[in-house]
Amino acid sequence: MGPWLSPEELEFVRRKVPMVYVDIVPVRTDESGQVESIGLLLEAQDDGISRALVTGRVLFHETVREAIVRHLEKDLGPVALPQLSPSIQPFTIAEYFPTPGSGKYDERQHAVSLCYIVPVMGECGPAADTLEVTWFTPGEVRTPELQAEMNESHAQILRQALGQMGEL
Template identity: 80%
Template structure:
């Protein structure tokens, strides 16, 4: 068996074992390394069009660094030129639960997500299921209107990013 699970196998495992994910917040920085803008993906979800973060599973036999790189390339394109962190220590860890009403809700499964802030230097060309990549200033991201366009769990991670970076 290869590193991928069949859809039935994945569904079975999701109901029995927490899955490991990465959530990546792409940023553009100035010459001093200060965050100027944060990238959000725009895409079609089951609930309609929404904004979300680069996100996805860590595969069997895949390092965290490889997972971060793969998901950035999948969602932002091969020319995004991410500046991966020296270490794989996340800025926070998010936990998703399949329990309605949970602060971080994902009906599919219990998932543990390692969250990273990754500067990107190149051109972002949306790929896969992504319709567009939009860059927002920290001020724009603090608005309830923009956060309402996001998946609630990703809006929560975004608020944690802003607090972590001292941008609240």
């Protein structure tokens, strides 16, 4: 799949129409399907270093399933081995707005993100722009200290994922 839009075209489109994204909470589970750990990325942003979910755009002519796998492989490495069910369903839909105070905030655009919890079975390590992949227990990700290391939008999605997993 070649380039989707040039940076200039993407900037123009972002000002005109909502973009479709996926936000992914990678997890490791035990044999019975109970969540043992949750993977968070450590990334360098313009405003410093922060923890983040796996996230990214759905490209033109790409299925949501393909986007999930592509972003997991981009951030966790090519052998992360995501385990997607035949019928993938988001646990929530996040809406980002370019206006502060109007919900989840993304200064670049209006975006709609389908949010998934995805078990991964393979080896995971930092890839692309990721500095580190760290696995935390559900109890550790519930702490205000760890959530303070994330932008508020990702922290909100993580809390919703914890509720969905019965970990609140």
